[in-house]
Amino acid sequence: MKKIAISVGFLLAVGLMAAPPKLTPELLKKGADSYKATCMACHGATGAGDGEVGKMLKPPPRNFSKDKFKQGSKPADIFKTLTNGVTGTAMAAYPHLPEEERWALAYYVLELKNKH
Ligand code: HEC
Numbered sequence: 490m491k492k493i494a495i496s497v498g499f500l501l502a503v504g505l506m507a508a509p510p511k512l513t514p515e516l517l518k519k520g521a522d523s524y525k526a527t528c529m530a531c532h533g534a535t536g537a538g539d540g541e542v543g544k545m546l547k548p549p550p551r552n553f554s555k556d557k558f559k560q561g562s563k564p565a566d567i568f569k570t571l572t573n574g575v576t577g578t579a580m581a582a583y584p585h586l587p588e589e590e591r592w593a594l595a596y597y598v599l600e601l602k603n604k605h
Contacts, residue, residue: 509564509565509568509592509595509596510589510592512596516589516592516593516596517593517596517597517600519589519590519593520590520592520593520594520595520596520597520598520600521597521600523586523590523593523594523597524594524597524598524601527583527586527594528594530542530543531543531546531550531579532550532553533550535554535601535604536552536553536554536598536601536602537552537553537554537555538550538551538552538553542579546578546579548578550579550580553598553601553602554601554602554603554604558602559575560575562599562602564592564595564596564599565595567594567595567598567599568591568592568595571583571586571591571594571595572584572591
């Protein structure tokens with residue numbers, strides 16, 4: 490019985506971790522600030538992949554609004570991309586960023602995808 494309780498608790502914890510937080514204007518703002526500080530040099534101000542560093546990369550970062558996302562374009566897919574990076578490219582992993590900030594970034598990337 491105790492074992493079952495522990496398993497249920499564990500599954501619940503994993504489930505909660507994987508669930509995206511609610512998208513609020515505050516969270517999006519947090520994503521925007523973090524993007525400017527951490528991602529813009531490569532991905533560019535509008536996510537077109539034309540940041541100062543991004544322009545020189547091979548493969549270059551894709552244009553978020555025009556190109557298909559290779560790693561998936563659901564918030565959870567982007568969260569995963571941020572956590573693990575993309576092997577063999579300049580896209581590093583950002584597991585050190587707090588979870589909430591990774592979700593905020595995922596939402597902001599989608600905002601760039603849909604806006605331009
Ligand atoms: C040093 C340059 C660099 C930085 C900094 C960087 N990226 Fe990337 N990123 C790349 C490159 C290059 C790719 C393309 C990898 C490929 O070809 O699949 C990429 C891919 C991605 C993808 C995957 C797109 C897809 O096709 O699925 C996402 C999402 C992404 N980056 C978001 C971010 C976010 C958010 C940040 C900031 C926390 C960030 N990146 C920081 C270079 C960078």
